[in-house]
Amino acid sequence: MHTHNIHIRNGRVIDPKNGVDATLDVFIADGRIAALGRAPAGFVAERTIDASRQIVCPGLVDLSAHLAGIESELLAAVAGGITALACPPDTKPPLDEPGLVERLVRRSETLGLAQVYPIGALTRQLDGEKLSELSNLTRAGCIAFSQAKQPIVDTQVLLRAMQYAATFAYAVHLQAQDHHLTGDGVAHDGEIASRLGLTGIPVCAETIAIGTALQLARETGVQLHLARLSSAAGIALVREARRAGVAVTCDIAVHHLHLSEMDIGYFDSHARFDPPLRSDSDRDALRAAAADGLAAICSDHTPIDEDGKQLPFAEALPGATGLELLLPLTLKLAEEMKLPLAAALARITCDPAAILGIEAGALSIGSPADVCIFDPAEPWQVTAETLRSEGKNTPFLGYEMAGRVHTTLVGGRVVFAL
Amino acid sequence: MHNPQLNSNGELNHLLSIDGLPREVLTHILDTASNFLEVSDRDVKKVPLLRGKSVFNLFFENSTRTRTTFEIAAKRLSADVINLDVSRSSTAKGETLLDTVDNLVAMHADMFVVRHASSGAPYLIADHLHRVGRNDVHVVNAGDGRHAHPTQGLLDMYTIRHYKKDFTNLRVAIVGDILHSRVARSDIHALSTLGAAEVRAVAPKTLLPSAVEKMGVRVCHDLAEGVRDCDVIIMLRLQNERMNGTLLPSAGEYSKCYGLTPKILALARPDAIVMHPGPMNRGVEIDSEVADGPQAVILPQVTFGIAVRMAVLSILAGN
Amino acid sequence: MPLSELPDAEAQCAQLAELIRPQLSPDTALVGIHSGGVWVARRLRELLGLSDEIGLIDVSFYRDDFGEKGLHPQIKPTSIPFDVEGRPLILVDDVLYTGRTTRAAINELFDYGRPASIRLAVLADRGGRELPICADYCTWQIDLGKHEELVLEADASAHLQWRLAQHA
Numbered sequence: 001m002h003t004h005n006i007h008i009r010n011g012r013v014i015d016p017k018n019g020v021d022a023t024l025d026v027f028i029a030d031g032r033i034a035a036l037g038r039a040p041a042g043f044v045a046e047r048t049i050d051a052s053r054q055i056v057c058p059g060l061v062d063l064s065a066h067l068a069g070i071e072s073e074l075l076a077a078v079a080g081g082i083t084a085l086a087c088p089p090d091t092k093p094p095l096d097e098p099g100l101v102e103r104l105v106r107r108s109e110t111l112g113l114a115q116v117y118p119i120g121a122l123t124r125q126l127d128g129e130k131l132s133e134l135s136n137l138t139r140a141g142c143i144a145f146s147q148a149k150q151p152i153v154d155t156q157v158l159l160r161a162m163q164y165a166a167t168f169a170y171a172v173h174l175q176a177q178d179h180h181l182t183g184d185g186v187a188h189d190g191e192i193a194s195r196l197g198l199t200g201i202p203v204c205a206e207t208i209a210i211g212t213a214l215q216l217a218r219e220t221g222v223q224l225h226l227a228r229l230s231s232a233a234g235i236a237l238v239r240e241a242r243r244a245g246v247a248v249t250c251d252i253a254v255h256h257l258h259l260s261e262m263d264i265g266y267f268d269s270h271a272r273f274d275p276p277l278r279s280d281s282d283r284d285a286l287r288a289a290a291a292d293g294l295a296a297i298c299s300d301h302t303p304i305d306e307d308g309k310q311l312p313f314a315e316a317l318p319g320a321t322g323l324e325l326l327l328p329l330t331l332k333l334a335e336e337m338k339l340p341l342a343a344a345l346a347r348i349t350c351d352p353a354a355i356l357g358i359e360a361g362a363l364s365i366g367s368p369a370d371v372c373i374f375d376p377a378e379p380w381q382v383t384a385e386t387l388r389s390e391g392k393n394t395p396f397l398g399y400e401m402a403g404r405v406h407t408t409l410v411g412g413r414v415v416f417a418l
Numbered sequence: 419m420h421n422p423q424l425n426s427n428g429e430l431n432h433l434l435s436i437d438g439l440p441r442e443v444l445t446h447i448l449d450t451a452s453n454f455l456e457v458s459d460r461d462v463k464k465v466p467l468l469r470g471k472s473v474f475n476l477f478f479e480n481s482t483r484t485r486t487t488f489e490i491a492a493k494r495l496s497a498d499v500i501n502l503d504v505s506r507s508s509t510a511k512g513e514t515l516l517d518t519v520d521n522l523v524a525m526h527a528d529m530f531v532v533r534h535a536s537s538g539a540p541y542l543i544a545d546h547l548h549r550v551g552r553n554d555v556h557v558v559n560a561g562d563g564r565h566a567h568p569t570q571g572l573l574d575m576y577t578i579r580h581y582k583k584d585f586t587n588l589r590v591a592i593v594g595d596i597l598h599s600r601v602a603r604s605d606i607h608a609l610s611t612l613g614a615a616e617v618r619a620v621a622p623k624t625l626l627p628s629a630v631e632k633m634g635v636r637v638c639h640d641l642a643e644g645v646r647d648c649d650v651i652i653m654l655r656l657q658n659e660r661m662n663g664t665l666l667p668s669a670g671e672y673s674k675c676y677g678l679t680p681k682i683l684a685l686a687r688p689d690a691i692v693m694h695p696g697p698m699n700r701g702v703e704i705d706s707e708v709a710d711g712p713q714a715v716i717l718p719q720v721t722f723g724i725a726v727r728m729a730v731l732s733i734l735a736g737n
Numbered sequence: 738m739p740l741s742e743l744p745d746a747e748a749q750c751a752q753l754a755e756l757i758r759p760q761l762s763p764d765t766a767l768v769g770i771h772s773g774g775v776w777v778a779r780r781l782r783e784l785l786g787l788s789d790e791i792g793l794i795d796v797s798f799y800r801d802d803f804g805e806k807g808l809h810p811q812i813k814p815t816s817i818p819f820d821v822e823g824r825p826l827i828l829v830d831d832v833l834y835t836g837r838t839t840r841a842a843i844n845e846l847f848d849y850g851r852p853a854s855i856r857l858a859v860l861a862d863r864g865g866r867e868l869p870i871c872a873d874y875c876t877w878q879i880d881l882g883k884h885e886e887l888v889l890e891a892d893a894s895a896h897l898q899w900r901l902a903q904h905a
Binding site: 429449450452453456457460461462464465466467732733735736737 | 848
């Protein structure tokens with residue numbers, strides 16, 4: 001496919017991986033970053049994008065996004081500046097067959113929007129009992145394996161799964177949550193759940209599972225990524241492990257950086273999440289972890305229609321739409337914590353790219369031209385109309401956000417323009 | 419956050435939970451209930467206040483007792499009462515809760531009395547009515563999951579006020595499965611709002627919610643200590659489902675540790691009253707001798723319950 | 738109208754008693770409508786030498802404006818300490834105006850039983866009737882405007898007097 005020579009003029013280029021933060025022009029040729037600053041010899045721009053007063057950064061990398069309706073969600077992704085995303089295995093049916101993975105990869109390649117990196121099911125049907133064909137699934141395109149939000153109750157099975165994955169140096173992502181301690185809990189086991197009469201999930205459900213996962217990871221040598229941390233105690237365990245030299249990574253869902261159990265209010269089912277929103281002090285610890293780089297940030301995009309949310313709290317489906325909120329909510333965190341933009345953007349570009357082991361999240365010379373151009377100050381209102389995702393479910397519905405994506409490029413092609 | 423129970427004039431528009439209601443609203447309901455007590459003593463036990471109004475009892479969780487008292491209360495106000503049998507209704511066929519509500523509103527329902535197994539269900543209904551512009555339809559929570567049973571809380575407060583007059587120096591012990599009890603939560607909020615001196619939550623650790631102290635109670639694991647010198651003892655029913663072995667080993671052991679016997683009752687003040695929301699498990703949480711004794715006010719609670727519910731229905735209908 | 742020009746309510750009670758006396762039967766019972774009607778009914782009971790307790794009626798639960806105004810904030814108890822069935826009753830109020838309070842009181846009395854008859858005794862009839870109701874016994878007729886309110890008050894020593902108030 002012929003790609004145009006593109007000249008992005010006058011934007012503030014922030015590339016955290018390569019330590020760039022300056023007003024520079026960007027030159028794209030053959031679908032790759034050709035140069036920063038000065039045009040390469042003989043470069044003739046076929047398209048010029050004026051990025052004055054805007055930020056030019058690597059296309060965002062999202063560690064977890066459910067793609068219910070693949071086309072609408074990938075459109076939403078690029079509208080949110082996301083050029084690469086990992087799709088968790090809890091599709092229907094789960095991604096435990098190479099054929100399903102191939103189909104997903106082909107479909108998304110045909111759409112030519114954000115690039116989809118499938119995370120395969122660690123066990124068949126995600127049932128936590130029998131291993132999937134990890135090697136065949138990797139050949140089909142999987143870049144890591146997880147259980148999505150399903151538990152592996154049998155620790156023996158978890159041990160064997162990690163051993164097998166480690167054999168081939170495959171990465172395992174785990175949302176660490178003890179199945180029995182979670183029970184039928186729907187909210188953080190604390191003041192709010194007690195008051196509202198909701199079944200709580202104690203913090204120890206997370207810390208015990210993290211402890212188990214870390215020890216088994218040490219035993220097996222598997223590359224472990226802990227997904228969707230929710231508590232201060234959980235963060236503390238990861239910090240301790242890292243200090244002891246364990247190569248574990250982790251991420252936090254972007255809604256958890258801003259919300260807590262207090263946001264349940266009068267049983268607002270938009271505040272129903274898995275893992276649950278915990279206390280204010282848990283949220284503060286999550287924010288600190290995102291700020292100092294211990295954790296990457298992801299959207300955990302979960303589009304749910306009205307029927308799934310217009311139910312009593314305990315019956316509603318957990319999760320929020322996130323592809324189009326990942327950037328503005330990360331910018332909001334940066335502003336509130338006085339974090340340099342480069343650090344904040346690293347959490348949603350090079351850090352997740354490194355976790356996934358993909359060539360993305362940076363504007364290195366010669367790398368694919370996946371670029372996000374956004375106005376950091378431009379306000380927009382989160383409404384059913386402005387959200388392109390089919391999921392309109394977020395506690396931020398009706399709120400005003402700052403940070404609007406104007407142009408998104410994937411492989412040097414403009415896939416989104418406001 | 420706008421309080422979904424109050425309208426823009428600060429008047430009660432729905433009764434969903436005692437938590438969040440100002441003291442004046444609670445006392446207004448109790449004062450109004452006094453007047454309705456007298457109606458129940460007449461030969462014609464009716465006043466025409468809710469004539470022409472339709473009150474729908476939407477009970478998704480079975481309860482003949484509560485439903486019957488609401489039915490009596492509504493009929494004494496001359497309202498038309500319709501009982502929705504959920505097990506045979508379209509809800510069982512998969513119709514959503516809100517679709518059911520919409521259909522009933524289209525049938526000119528003026529008031530819903532809702533009991534549901536999920537905490538928060540009445541809020542969902544009230545919010546929905548607000549969004550479809552039907553602020554003239556009122557919701558009364560007859561018990562939602564573990565969260566609240568506001569009319570029970572109110573009738574408990576009416577009972578206490580009747581026998582003890584003033585809440586300020588009162589020590590109240592609530593004994594039993596507080597973790598799973600919507601009655602306990604409503605009582606705790608009401609006592610707190612009305613200014614009770616001390617509320618004690620008496621239960622084993624497995625039957626207490628986390629952070630229960632944050633609701634303003636003093637926790638006691640020992641029944642004798644919990645009951646000592648108190649003015650009011652509220653006994654909660656121990657449900658059979660709890661005796662499955664993981665929360666409590668057996669009803670027998672529970673009864674030995676937390677059952678109200680005459681000997682334990684003697685540790686309270688001599689004029690202490692014993693209350694129970696009913697139905698009682700005689701011999702488990704309460705001895706028959708106590709339940710039938712002079713300090714028990716369990717039957718008056720039922721009478722007061724009708725007057726309190728009449729007060730709630732008429733205040734809502736008039737706002 | 739200055740205080741000095743308003744009639745003496747206590748004297749009017751005596752007048753009202755004399756209007757009623759000729760038609761009194763042995764089992765006539767008085768029922769006063771809260772609050773002014775109750776005060777007048779108590780006076781009448783003394784003046785007429787009746788031995789039975791008077792009935793007290795609060796019409797809050799029978800008013801026809803419940804839909805617009807809701808429940809009245811101060812409800813007083815209704816208490817009818819005698820059997821209404823077959824008895825001649827005299828309903829007593831301080832001021833007769835639209836007639837709606839009387840209508841509500843009659844409805845409420847009929848929920849207690851079927852009286853032989855109900856007669857209405859008032860101190861003042863200020864006109865402005867909206868229902869076909871009239872007083873059987875009345876001591877004072879006065880036409881007042883919509884913005885005027887005639888109020889019977891009892892002072893600290895329970896002495897009854899009139900007050901005329903203006904509304905916005």
